[in-house]
Amino acid sequence: MAKRWQNDLGAADITTEAVFMNRRAVLAGMAAGAAVGLTGTAAQAADAGAPNDWDDITSYCNYYEFGTGKDDPKKYAHTLTTTPWSIKIDGLVDRPGTYDLGQILDKMTIEQRIYRFRCVEAWSMVVPWDGFELADLLQMAGVKSDAKYVAFETVARREEMPGLRYPVLDWPYVEGLRLDEAMHPLTLMATGIYGKPMPNQNGAPIRLVVPWKYGFKSIKSIVRITLTDRQPPTAWNKANGREYGFYSNVNPTVDHPRWSQATERKLGGGLFSRRQPTLMFNGYDKEVSKLYAGMDLRKFY
Amino acid sequence: MFKTFPIRSPLQTGGVKKTINTWARALPSWVVYSVGMLPALIAFYQGATGGLGAEPIKALEHELGEFGLKLLIIGLMITPLRVYGKIQLFKFRRAFGLLAFIYVMLHFAVWALLDLGDVALIWADLTKRPYIILGMIALVMLIPLAATSNNYAQRAMRGGWGLLHRLTYPVALLSGLHFIWLRKGFQIEPLAYFAVIAALLLLRVPAVQRVLRRG
Ligand code: HEM
Numbered sequence: 387m388a389k390r391w392q393n394d395l396g397a398a399d400i401t402t403e404a405v406f407m408n409r410r411a412v413l414a415g416m417a418a419g420a421a422v423g424l425t426g427t428a429a430q431a432a433d434a435g436a437p438n439d440w441d442d443i444t445s446y447c448n449y450y451e452f453g454t455g456k457d458d459p460k461k462y463a464h465t466l467t468t469t470p471w472s473i474k475i476d477g478l479v480d481r482p483g484t485y486d487l488g489q490i491l492d493k494m495t496i497e498q499r500i501y502r503f504r505c506v507e508a509w510s511m512v513v514p515w516d517g518f519e520l521a522d523l524l525q526m527a528g529v530k531s532d533a534k535y536v537a538f539e540t541v542a543r544r545e546e547m548p549g550l551r552y553p554v555l556d557w558p559y560v561e562g563l564r565l566d567e568a569m570h571p572l573t574l575m576a577t578g579i580y581g582k583p584m585p586n587q588n589g590a591p592i593r594l595v596v597p598w599k600y601g602f603k604s605i606k607s608i609v610r611i612t613l614t615d616r617q618p619p620t621a622w623n624k625a626n627g628r629e630y631g632f633y634s635n636v637n638p639t640v641d642h643p644r645w646s647q648a649t650e651r652k653l654g655g656g657l658f659s660r661r662q663p664t665l666m667f668n669g670y671d672k673e674v675s676k677l678y679a680g681m682d683l684r685k686f687y
Numbered sequence: 688m689f690k691t692f693p694i695r696s697p698l699q700t701g702g703v704k705k706t707i708n709t710w711a712r713a714l715p716s717w718v719v720y721s722v723g724m725l726p727a728l729i730a731f732y733q734g735a736t737g738g739l740g741a742e743p744i745k746a747l748e749h750e751l752g753e754f755g756l757k758l759l760i761i762g763l764m765i766t767p768l769r770v771y772g773k774i775q776l777f778k779f780r781r782a783f784g785l786l787a788f789i790y791v792m793l794h795f796a797v798w799a800l801l802d803l804g805d806v807a808l809i810w811a812d813l814t815k816r817p818y819i820i821l822g823m824i825a826l827v828m829l830i831p832l833a834a835t836s837n838n839y840a841q842r843a844m845r846g847g848w849g850l851l852h853r854l855t856y857p858v859a860l861l862s863g864l865h866f867i868w869l870r871k872g873f874q875i876e877p878l879a880y881f882a883v884i885a886a887l888l889l890l891r892v893p894a895v896q897r898v899l900r901r902g
Contacts, residue, residue, distance in 0.1 A: 438741075446741035454874055457740065507871075509742055554872040625872050644816055644869070646808065653741040657734045660804060 391499075391571040391673070437500060438511040440580055442654040447587045448505065449606060450554050451540070451547040458549070459587035465546045466607065468591040477537070477612035480528025487591060491577070493526060494518035498581075499574055501597035503604075504636045504668045510650040515595055517576035521569045529565070529613055536568040537561070537618035538594060539610040555621050561605035562618035562632065563596065566677055572597055572670060575608075598667040598674045600634045631687040635678070636668035640687050708775045716782045723786040726754050727793055744801045751797060755790030756866065756880060758783050759859050763887040771890075771899065781836050784855070788833040791826055818868035825861040828854045856891065859884045 449459035471487040496516050504510045524536070542558035544550050550557050567573065574595040577584055584590040589606025596603050602622050612618070622630035629643050638648045649661035667674050678686075730750045733739045739746040762783040768774040803809050812819045832854055835841070841848050863881040870877055889895050 442741040450872065454870075454872070454876075456742070509745070511741075552873075552875060554874055622872075641815075644818060646811060646815075649805075649808065651742070651744070651802075656737070657743045657747070657801065659744070661808075 435512060437514050438652070438654050440582075443511060443513055443579060444585045444587060446509075446511075446653055448507075448601065449549075449587055449589070451542070451549045451557070451559065452587070453549045454554060460585075462548055463586035463590075465548075466541070466543070466586045466590065467546060468586065468607075471591050471609075473592070473608060474610045475523075475527045475612075476610070477614050478530040478533035479524075479613050480530060482527070485527075490523065490526070494522055494575075496577065499576075499595075501572075501574075501595060502665075502668050503595075503597065503601055504650060504664065506600035506602055506630070506634070506642060506647075508645060508647065508650050508664075509653055510664075511653045513595075514580055515574060515576040516578035516581060517574040517592075517595065519571055520573045520575050520594065521571065523575055523611075524568065524613075527611075527613075532615050533613040534565050534615050535613070535618055536563050536565060537610075537612040537614055538563075538605045538608050539612075540605055541607045541609045555625050559605060559621045560619060561594070561603055562620050563603075564617075564677075565613075567596070567674075570674065570677065572673055598636055598670040600636060602630070603634050633678075633683075633686050635674075635683065635687075636664060637666060637683055637687070638664040639666075640684055704772070704774055708773075711774075711776055711778070716779060719779050719782040720786065723758070723782065724789070727751060727790060744797065748794060748797045748802055751790050751794035752866075755787050755794055756862050758787035758790060759855070759862060760880070760883060760887065762787060762855060763859055763884070767887065767890045785833060785836055788829050791829060795822075795826055818865050821861045821868065822865040825858045825865065828858050828861075832858075856888055859888065 445460050446456050447459040448456070449463065452459040452462040472484050473487065473490065474484045476482045496518055498514055498516050500512060500514045502510060503513050520536075538561045540559035541547075542550060563573070574597075575592055576589075576595045577592050579585070579588060584593065589604075592608055593606040594604045594608065603620075617632060620630075620632055622634075623632055636647075641647050647664055650664045651659060651661045665671070730739070730747055734743040734747045737743075739750075762780060765776050765780045765783070769777055799809055803812065813823060814820075832852055835844065835848060835851060844851065863877070863884045866877040866880055890899075
């Protein structure tokens with residue numbers, strides 16, 4: 387079932403960047419609810435809500451399989467073959483199997499979602515994703531009643547991904563969500579940006595987007611989804627558990643051990659752009675805080 | 688403090704060496720200063736005109752820090768090159784040292800004014816973040832070195848000058864650690880820098896020098 391969640395601004399009909407830029411005023415509505423109270427002025431709120439342009443979104447990426455520099459993915463990710471593409475769905479599902487991406491997309495309704503995206507490194511952007519809800523995909527495979535978590539895996543091809551030669555992380559990249567997080571209407575499987583197919587450097591052909599969590603949770607180029615009854619390992623948590631928790635919800639009050647998470651700088655503002663306050667759950671507090679009711683978010687960071 | 692050892696050079700490529708030495712003798716230091724400032728000027732210009740990508744502040748911060756570290760390392764190479772390679776770049780040592788200081792100060796300024804730009808944030812980071820604290824200690828140690836990098840101070844301080852300027856060793860070590868500490872995951876680049884720094888510092892250890900002299 388698509389369209390369970392709507393941007394306040396109802397921008398689903400906007401398809402081109404040019405149109406986007408003309409509708410800054412409308413888009414301001416998205417961030418307004420969250421940002422006005424913090425920054426005080428409508429002008430700032432508008433800025434927080436304007437989507438970043440295509441170049442910013444596609445040139446400043448963390449995709450360590452193609453190198454650790456921010457510009458490496460754009461330079462090197464063109465080598466990744468994304469057709470044909472299939473996703474193996476296994477574990478605690480009624481209909482396990484290897485699903486061809488084309489077959490999946492035939493059954494899904496693609497819609498546009500304009501989300502804030504907050505990297506754990508304290509930069510952020512606003513991205514107009516195209517995609518479908520993960521819940522729809524999981525329903526297609528049929529989730530068994532004892533499933534509690536969803537595990538994801540990124541493709542790992544040494545011939546196509548030069549970064550795999552270096553042990554920066556324990557490849558392949560893996561991520562995970564609790565089942566209720568995975569089923570949340572905000573959780574998106576994204577296949578495009580600005581109405582164009584997902585660029586390789588942003589995780590083509592299909593990636594996860596969990597807008598209330600730090601960016602690294604939104605795993606790219608997914609080849610496997612496994613339903614399980616125990617918390618799956620996640621790549622950054624394995625690399626440094628003290629710095630990257632399983633939940634990794636955006637939280638301005640819980641710092642990364644090496645830097646503050648209280649503020650962020652939105653990409654694309656130039657040499658003199660200021661930092662802006664980071665919002666609880668990246669501004670999706672209203673939608674997701676109930677998932678964590680009663681949990682100590684300092685402990686489950 | 689810089690002993691020259693009566694040793695045979697391991698680099699017996701006389702021609703190249705002679706050329707370098709001839710050029711170095713002819714080249715005035717101001718050329719090194721001018722050329723050395725170019726990367727900073729270019730980086731600021733690019734940053735201001737959109738040439739540094741979506742996040743020019745971080746790019747600038749990284750560029751200046753990395754170039755500062757390179758200059759520190761070049762400064763540490765001058766004496767070993769003279770002792771073991773008979774390559775005479777000694778007259779540029781002050782230029783490399785002062786350039787390193789300028790780059791580190793610019794790196795710090797970009798961090799304080801452009802990246803954070805807020806006294807409370809700056810103070811919080813300076814008191815809480817180990818990699819920032821290491822960088823800050825290194826920067827503070829560079830200040831007396833820069834202040835005494837003139838002929839007058841060098842003469843007035845005599846032996847004390849050499850002793851004071853051994854601070855470059857901990858500065859290099861702390862900078863190397865600062866770099867390792869700030870990257871995410873297991874990354875080669877900062878470790879490679881650190882290995883070079885460690886090797887250059889080992890060359891200062893008398894026992895190591897004895898072994899090298901014998902060989
Ligand atoms: C001798 C002194 C210093 C040297 C040689 C130095 C060198 C470096 C180097 C090589 C980098 C990494 C650049 C890259 O990733 O390409 C770096 C990053 C950085 N340095 Fe320094 N640094 C020094 C002092 C400082 C000081 C005093 C501060 C602040 C108080 C500072 C703050 C930073 C920050 C914030 C980063 C970037 C971290 C990030 O990626 O977010 N550094 N520095």
